[in-house]
Amino acid sequence: MHRQVSRLCWLITVITIFLGVSCGTSTPVEITRRVDESMIVSVSTGDPTSWPNQPISTLAPNPTMMPTLTVAFELLPTTGPNPTSMATSTAGSDSSSIEGELTNYEISYESTSTPIPNPTSTVASDSFVITESSIIEGWLTYQSAFYNYEISYPQDAKLRRYGVSGFPTEEQPENMTFEQYLTQLRQTYPEDICITISYKHGTVSIMAPPENGGKYGDCVGYGVGAYDLIEQTENIIVDGVDYLAEGFEIREQNEAATWHGEILSFRLNDGTLINLSGTIDNSASYDEYMNTREVLLQIIMSYHKN
Known part of the structure; x- marks a missing residue:
C-alpha cells in the first residue's frame, strides 16, 4: 500500500x-x-x-x-x-x-452508505405546444407531449401546470434521502402531471393516471367550508365515450338552501382524472355561473387523446 x-x-x-x-x-x-x-x-x-x-x-x-x-x-x-x-x-x-x-x-x-443505482427511467420530456384550436374558433389548444393528449380552452382562460409535489412516505427507497428521491421523480415526470384551466367562475382540472405520475401531483384543492353537500351525477361525453361524472352540489346552510357551487369528477378509461368545480359569490349570479358551466363542459369535451 x-x-x-x-x-x-x-x-x-x-x-x-x-x-x-x-x-x-x-x-x-x-x-x-x-x-x-x-x-x-x-x-x-x-x-x-x-x-x-x-x-x-x-x-x-x-x-x-x-x-x-x-x-x-x-x-x-x-x-x-x-x-x-x-x-x-x-x-x-x-x-x-x-x-x-x-x-x-x-x-x-x-x-458509509449503500451505493445508489442508476435510475431506470429517463429524464421526462416536458415539452408542450399551445396552438390555435381546430375545434372551436378563437380558442387555444394545449398539447401535452408526455401524456399525449390535447385540450382546448378560451383565450381569456388561465392554464396552470403542476409537476411532482411529493410522494407516499412508504415509497421512499431505503438508500435515498427524501430530497434525492424527490429529485429522481421530478426527472422522471413532467411539469403537467396536473393542469388546471380556470375560466370566470369555474375550473377544469386534468390529473394524470396514478400509476403514471398522478399520485405524485397535486392540483388545487377544493375547500367547501360550512356548506351542505347534495350528491349529483351527470353524463359527460369525452373523446366519443360516455362517462358518468359524480359529485356534489354545494348549498348554503340557510333557510333557502342557496346554491353556492358544485364539484364533479370522473376517470377516463386510462385512469386520467377530470374534475369540474365552480362557485358563485356576491359578484355573480346563478345564471351567470350556468353560462360559465357551459364553457367548462365544452373544455372537458374537447379533451382528445392523440
Whole structure:
C-alpha cells in the first residue's frame, strides 16, 4: 500500500493541505460530490464487486445522489496534472477538474452508505405546444407531449401546470434521502402531471393516471367550508365515450338552501382524472355561473387523446 512513498512524499505533502493526508499514512477522505469523469478507480483491496472499475460518475448520475465513499489512497499520476488541481478535484471541488486520466490508484475503502443505482427511467420530456384550436374558433389548444393528449380552452382562460409535489412516505427507497428521491421523480415526470384551466367562475382540472405520475401531483384543492353537500351525477361525453361524472352540489346552510357551487369528477378509461368545480359569490349570479358551466363542459369535451 505504501510503495513508492518516498517518490510521492512531496506530492502528498501538498495534498495534506486540502485532504488531510499525511506522508506515510492513509487518512480517510470523504468524497461527497461527483468526481471528474476522467478519474478511474482500480480496486486492489476490499470487495471488488462493491465498486467496479468504472468512472465514479456512472455510479452517481446526479450530483445530489452521490453516496459518501470513505477512501484511503496513494496517488500515482501518469499524465502529470498539477498537485493542486488533483487535490481539489479529488475532494469534489466545483472549480477544478482533472485533465488527464489518473490510473493505478491503490484504494482501501468502505462505503458509509449503500451505493445508489442508476435510475431506470429517463429524464421526462416536458415539452408542450399551445396552438390555435381546430375545434372551436378563437380558442387555444394545449398539447401535452408526455401524456399525449390535447385540450382546448378560451383565450381569456388561465392554464396552470403542476409537476411532482411529493410522494407516499412508504415509497421512499431505503438508500435515498427524501430530497434525492424527490429529485429522481421530478426527472422522471413532467411539469403537467396536473393542469388546471380556470375560466370566470369555474375550473377544469386534468390529473394524470396514478400509476403514471398522478399520485405524485397535486392540483388545487377544493375547500367547501360550512356548506351542505347534495350528491349529483351527470353524463359527460369525452373523446366519443360516455362517462358518468359524480359529485356534489354545494348549498348554503340557510333557510333557502342557496346554491353556492358544485364539484364533479370522473376517470377516463386510462385512469386520467377530470374534475369540474365552480362557485358563485356576491359578484355573480346563478345564471351567470350556468353560462360559465357551459364553457367548462365544452373544455372537458374537447379533451382528445392523440
